[in-house]
Amino acid sequence: MSVSKIKSHAKINLALNVTGKLTKLHKIESIIAFIELHDLITLKSTKNLKHVIRFNGKFSKNIKKNNTVQKLFNILDEQKLLNNKKFQVKITKNIPQKAGLGGGSMNAASILNFLIRKKFIKLNQKKTFKITSLIGSDVILGINPTSTVLRSNNTLKKFFKCPRLYTLLVKPSFGCSTKKIYSKVKRFTKSKFNNPKKNMFRSDFLISQNNSLEKIAISKYPKLKKIKSFLGALKNPLFVRMTGSGSVIIGYYQSKQDCELAKVQFKRKFKDYWCNTSKTI
Known part of the structure; x- marks a missing residue:
């Protein structure tokens, strides 16, 4: 098998509501998009007795051995879905961790998409959902993104x-723990997205929405409020909102020119923060 290259795109929450709680996890609803920013995965078969998974790139530090990609291959091996085939995987991490961009989850989803598409494994919808749930609750979002x-x-x-x-994505020098942010949720929001429509992705609808985790994250990390206020005061953002449980704050723009100008202005003020312009796909 030749080397295959897979783009694993970042996921963003355009809007998010916490609507209740199950035994362990919270119930959420969200309007989700994917952006051009991506990790790059190279994958090829190997004669090794075990899968070989390596990470490199700016955001590859401190990734646990029991990461989402390792979990995926463990599950596929346990369920004998790969017929003893082993893979060598290298992932260049361009998506920051603890950012609310779903980088690790989308890595697992992207590889699973590839294995299904190339017919290395056969899965129906129910089985796919079960496998992704064993890895992480948001992995299913990256199946056919x-x-x-x-x-x-x-x-x-x-x-x-x-x-x-x-989109102008900004991440301060710290990340947010999803578990800690959700642990502070005390109030639930009435469901608003149970009758999904395409016009929910229009800017005039999105402007009126919010991320109900944002206030919690800002109360714990006041620097996030400073970032949001600065982005909101720049020229022509449609709206500014945190994605997921943070810590990335995103300014949304109709114009590429306005977005790029905002990046220049932001970097003048916050030189040490990660900053990236991208576009929804």
């Missing part, structure tokens, strides 16, 4: 050819 509404009952509605937005 496109604009998606996650309903509060944990079902997905996918949409195609949605309006595109330019």
Whole structure:
């Protein structure tokens, strides 16, 4: 098998509501998009007795041995779905960790997509959902990634050819622990997205929404409020919002020019923060 290259795109929450709690996990609903920013995965078969998984790149430090990709291959081996085939995997990490961008989860989803598409494994929808759930609750979002509404009952509605937005992503020097942010949730929001429509991806709808985890993250990390206020005061952002449980704050723009100008202005003020312009896909 020749080397295959896979783009693993970052996931962003355009809007997010926490609507309740199950035994362990919270119930959420979200409007989700994917952006051009991606990790690059190279994958090829190997004669080794074990899968070989390596990470490199700017955001490859401190990735645990029991990471999402390792979990995926462990599950596939345990269920004998790969017929004893082993793979060598190298992942160049361009997506920061603890950012709310789903980098690790999307890595696992992207590899699973590839293995299904290339017919290394055969899975029906129910089995795919079961495997992704064993890895992480948001991995299912990266299966056939496109604009998606996650309903509060944990079902997905996918949409195609949605309006595109330019994005300015900013991450301070710290990350947010998803577990810690959710542990502070005390109030739940009434479901708003249980009847998904394509117009939910229009900027005029998104402007009126929010991320209900944002206030919690800002109360714990006041620097996030400073970032949001600065981005909001720049020229022509449609809206500014945290993605997921943070710590990335995103400014959304209709114009690429406005987005790039905002990046220049932000970097003048916050020289040490990670900053990236991208676009929804």
